[in-house]
Amino acid sequence: MQVPSAERRELIEVFTGLRPAQFRRLVQAVKHRGGRAPDRYRLGRPWALSLEDRVLLIAVNYRTNLTMRQLVPLFGVSSAAAHRIIDQHSPFLALARTRRHPTADDVVIVDGPLVPTQDRSVAAPSKNYQHSANLQILIDAHTRIVLAVGRPVPGNRNGCQAFSESGIDIVCGDAIVLADSAYRGTGVLIPHRRRPGQESLDWQQDDNRSHRRVRARVEHAISRMKNWKILHARRRRGLAAYWAASGIARMHNLALAD
Incomplete structure (x- = not known):
């Protein structure tokens, strides 16, 4: 053979x-x-x-x-x-640390996909009905390059907790950060929330529509990374899920570079 x-x-x-x-x-x-x-x-x-x-x-x-x-x-x-x-x-x-930290003029997007893993030390029962780890992914909104992958945290953590516990909040620096509603209270830009019994104003709906269009870029990046089957069921222990996701992010960036 x-x-x-x-x-x-x-x-x-x-x-x-x-x-x-x-x-x-x-x-x-x-x-x-x-x-x-x-x-x-x-x-x-x-x-x-x-x-x-x-x-x-x-x-x-x-x-x-x-x-x-x-x-x-x-x-x-x-x-x-x-x-x-x-x-x-x-x-x-693994993805090398960038020498240039995001500045106030940069726009970055963060999201946290769930990676099923058999290592219970970094996993917990999650909304995908599996023991999973939450891996925070940070991308540049303009180039769509993955800037960082956060350390794995148990999958039952919400976005607010995972954002700080994974260390991804430090990588964001002074940049403008876009995220979904799960990151409420972290200081990032999230969609406008409609209060019970009230309708969203027209300008809020316009803002949310623009927000969704830009934030979709991180979901597209995560979708491309999940073409790598190891992110569907990780068998190795410890930080193996982090090394795998970070290595995939590096290859994703190289493919986008040219």
Whole structure:
């Protein structure tokens, strides 16, 4: 059986959503952050796969959410090697912190999708009828680039709690933040609420309509990220859901860059 390899250019876009040139930039970033081969003068087993194939293995894991029993035969490595690759390299794929903090002239949008996970330490029964973690996603309203992914919080937290507990509020800086009604009381811009027994004024309806059009951009970004099946059912523990979502966000940004 022919195993997947980054040398087969037609597989790169299938599993990463990136063109070969964009994939090479991703590999270089991983290498720069510590994914290079072990020093031959130091103790330790060498990697069974090249750096390009290790990045591709993680992308296949994110895209398909195959179990290790299914993933291992595809790349011809042992289960221990596959676990080691995913554990050690997932943080290298994660979204890098932006050097430029949003300013008062910027407009950002935040939303919190629920990611089902079996790790009960970061999950709770949620409105999607599963144990899920809430992952706050922050995007730039103009470029639609994902700026940050918040640390996972239990899925039974509302938007107000998740906004601060995930740390995403700090990343927003001084920017104008748009969000839905779940973020009431956080100081972000939310739609006008209609009081019981009263009708919304015409100008409030116009504002809400404009707000929905802009805020839909974060929902579109999350929808594209959820093409990666791992965000439908995360099996690994700890911060694995965060690393997966952050790595997917990085590939999403690279695909939008050109």
